[in-house]
Amino acid sequence: MAFLHTVANSTTGPRSGLKSRSWTPYLLLAPGLIWLVTFFIFPILSLASTSTMVRPEGAQIGTYVQEFRLANYIDAFQANQEQYLRSFVYAGIATILALAIAYPLAYMIAFKSGKYRNILLVLVVAPFFTSFLLRTVAWTQILGDEGPIVQTLKLLPFVGDSMRLTSTPFAVVSGLTYNFLPFMTLPLYASLERIDPRTLEAAGDLYANGLTTFRKVAVPLSMPGVVAGTLLTFIPAAGDYVNAAILGSPSTKMIGNVIESRFFAIVDYPTAAALSFTLMATILILVTLYIRRSGTDELV
Amino acid sequence: MAGQKVAQDTGDLVLNRVSKLFGDLRAVDDLSLTIPDGSFFALLGPSGCGKTTTLRMIAGLEEPTSGTINIGDTDITTQKPYRRNVNTVFQNYALFPHLTIFENVAFGLRRRGIKDVKGEVDNALALVELGHLAERKPSQLSGGQQQRIAVARAIVNKPKVLLLDEPLGALDLKLRRQMQIELKRIQTEVGITFIHVTHDQEEAMTMADTIAVMNQGKIEQLGSATELYESPRTAFVANFLGQCNLIKAKVQSRSGGKAVVSAKGLNFEIPLTRVSTDSESILMGIRPEKLRLDDHGTNSIKDCVVTDRSFVGTSTQYLVRTPWDLDLVVFEQNDEGLHNLRVGDKVSLEWDPEHTFGLDGSQDVNAGADLDDDE
Numbered sequence: 001m002a003f004l005h006t007v008a009n010s011t012t013g014p015r016s017g018l019k020s021r022s023w024t025p026y027l028l029l030a031p032g033l034i035w036l037v038t039f040f041i042f043p044i045l046s047l048a049s050t051s052t053m054v055r056p057e058g059a060q061i062g063t064y065v066q067e068f069r070l071a072n073y074i075d076a077f078q079a080n081q082e083q084y085l086r087s088f089v090y091a092g093i094a095t096i097l098a099l100a101i102a103y104p105l106a107y108m109i110a111f112k113s114g115k116y117r118n119i120l121l122v123l124v125v126a127p128f129f130t131s132f133l134l135r136t137v138a139w140t141q142i143l144g145d146e147g148p149i150v151q152t153l154k155l156l157p158f159v160g161d162s163m164r165l166t167s168t169p170f171a172v173v174s175g176l177t178y179n180f181l182p183f184m185t186l187p188l189y190a191s192l193e194r195i196d197p198r199t200l201e202a203a204g205d206l207y208a209n210g211l212t213t214f215r216k217v218a219v220p221l222s223m224p225g226v227v228a229g230t231l232l233t234f235i236p237a238a239g240d241y242v243n244a245a246i247l248g249s250p251s252t253k254m255i256g257n258v259i260e261s262r263f264f265a266i267v268d269y270p271t272a273a274a275l276s277f278t279l280m281a282t283i284l285i286l287v288t289l290y291i292r293r294s295g296t297d298e299l300v
Numbered sequence: 301m302a303g304q305k306v307a308q309d310t311g312d313l314v315l316n317r318v319s320k321l322f323g324d325l326r327a328v329d330d331l332s333l334t335i336p337d338g339s340f341f342a343l344l345g346p347s348g349c350g351k352t353t354t355l356r357m358i359a360g361l362e363e364p365t366s367g368t369i370n371i372g373d374t375d376i377t378t379q380k381p382y383r384r385n386v387n388t389v390f391q392n393y394a395l396f397p398h399l400t401i402f403e404n405v406a407f408g409l410r411r412r413g414i415k416d417v418k419g420e421v422d423n424a425l426a427l428v429e430l431g432h433l434a435e436r437k438p439s440q441l442s443g444g445q446q447q448r449i450a451v452a453r454a455i456v457n458k459p460k461v462l463l464l465d466e467p468l469g470a471l472d473l474k475l476r477r478q479m480q481i482e483l484k485r486i487q488t489e490v491g492i493t494f495i496h497v498t499h500d501q502e503e504a505m506t507m508a509d510t511i512a513v514m515n516q517g518k519i520e521q522l523g524s525a526t527e528l529y530e531s532p533r534t535a536f537v538a539n540f541l542g543q544c545n546l547i548k549a550k551v552q553s554r555s556g557g558k559a560v561v562s563a564k565g566l567n568f569e570i571p572l573t574r575v576s577t578d579s580e581s582i583l584m585g586i587r588p589e590k591l592r593l594d595d596h597g598t599n600s601i602k603d604c605v606v607t608d609r610s611f612v613g614t615s616t617q618y619l620v621r622t623p624w625d626l627d628l629v630v631f632e633q634n635d636e637g638l639h640n641l642r643v644g645d646k647v648s649l650e651w652d653p654e655h656t657f658g659l660d661g662s663q664d665v666n667a668g669a670d671l672d673d674d675e
Binding site for chain 2: 196198199201202203204205206207208209212216217220221223
């Protein structure tokens with residue numbers, strides 16, 4: 001900050017207001033900075049410190065001391081490999097499904113909706129008006145044994161009477177897909193909407209049929225939206241525990257469920273912290289690779 | 301698509317009784333037009349006159365409500381745009397922002413399954429003198445450069461017809477002049493039909509062999525720039541192309557190859573060949589530069605007053621009020637004959653009969669006059 005004072009003092013003359021003005025950037029930054037330090041930097045340091053703690057022999061449950069035991073990470077990972085892998089597989093499938101559902105939807109809203117555009121956009125966001133938890137619970141009704149989907153499927157000749165959907169990977173992935181769909185749709189819409197419809201017409205004028213125009217012009221131009229949407233879906237989905245808890249069974253547990261139970265049920269803070277960090281690191285690496293590969297660094 | 305069939309017709313572009321309705325709005329109204337092979341043709345009109353809709357129907361981006369469009373013997377009315385041997389230079393260019401200049405220009409060739417595009421793309425870029433920018437992205441180019449790339453991207457496909465939709469609208473005046481000459485050069489060089497849509501009468505007159513002036517979905521008049529300017533047949537054309545003085549008059553006699561008309565007790569002569577109506581009531585038209593500040597001609601008005609004067613470099617423009625309070629515009633060349641009048645000076649006006657034209661008097665004197673050039 002010292003240099004700002006220098007700047008302020010070196011400008012002589014009647015512009016005395018300059019000195020007070022030079023503080024404006026810091027004042028504007030302050031609320032966000034304080035917020036980040038309090039609720040992000042501090043907790044993350046505390047989490048890092050917890051992750052290497054050890055419970056002394058015979059100590060009470062929930063009492064840990066710092067011993068910088070990095071092996072906590074290896075232990076935690078080895079014990080939960082299966083849930084860890086499952087989280088990424090489920091999140092990956094949910095992301096692909098969400099993309100498949102959201103792209104045509106966003107495309108339609110951006111190019112074909114006309115005067116209904118705003119209504120459709122409100123409908124995309126409408127689920128946010130009710131609680132995430134309640135909506136997920138509602139899915140247990142929809143997918144339940146007496147629910148409309150199972151009952152309808154049972155009418156088919158090759159579907160057995162024992163068929164069920166709740167407590168299956170299908171239910172968890174469906175829940176994830178549904179819950180994160182708006183996060184996919186909105187960035188896709190935003191980037192599709194920015195495309196000048198004339199570039200699509202130009203492609204048609206230059207001998208590209210509908211499909212080629214889509215492949216060669218619409219898709220590349222909407223890549224920033226695809227990247228943003230997949231990240232906004234994949235990242236929270238990989239760490240999610242609500243869908244697996246409500247719609248799944250013990251055999252569909254995700255890493256989020258493990259962390260949750262380690263923290264609140266088993267009171268094993270170091271393992272929970274180590275798992276959280278591993279999850280964060282893995283996601284960061286995957287995201288970096290993904291952005292590099294998609295070649296949209298300059299577009300994002 | 302590889303090996304896709306693109307029509308390879310030759311011959312004139314013919315629009316036959318084409319109409320296009322958007323809801324109740326008749327954007328193009330029973331329009332028939334023949335555009336000769338290899339010509340530089342301009343569709344000129346104010347915004348909303350249907351010129352862009354006409355262009356889009358030729359491109360295949362809109363389908364006519366009725367009527368047919370042919371190139372030579374082939375009916376292309378309902379042909380998909382990507383099968384037409386017609387390319388478009390879009391307003392604001394519509395270059396593909398994610399592709400390099402080279403790939404933008406190669407786009408059409410690749411879609412038609414041509415593998416070796418390098419030679420043709422280089423030629424097209426050389427034609428617009430931008431070969432050195434091949435590896436840039438469109439966003440790195442100036443407006444004028446983007447405009448030329450849009451032309452190269454269309455022309456590389458060697459279409460039968462090139463459509464230009466207000467291609468110079470986004471450029472500043474100086475660049476626009478330069479591009480007008482450039483486009484004219486390219487057209488002469490490649491020899492394909494250019495159809496140029498514009499609301500800028502000067503642009504149309506500079507570039508096109510033939511101009512169709514459109515108004516409310518119809519063609520008002522079709523002809524060369526000189527014909528349209530010197531012998532307009534409607535008040536709209538007279539006012540839309542340049543400035544025009546129109547005076548309401550009654551025909552007294554038609555004989556000896558000339559019509560004698562009267563207005564406010566004064567008689568004027570017009571060659572009969574320049575009267576485009578049989579009606580008794582006519583609008584007598586004289587271009588401002590044809591009016592002289594003298595009083596010994598056949599057609600003259602005495603006792604006028606100068607009400608405004610502005611110096612515009614090559615000429616001085618006067619606003620002169622007639623004894624019956626009609627304001628006429630007079631351009632006088634800034635040469636030795638300059639009168640150098642002041643506001644309030646008494647003056648007489650005169651002009652040659654052969655510079656006068658007679659239009660149907662039932663028209664609005666101001667039709668097409670106050671339409672702004674900028675959309």
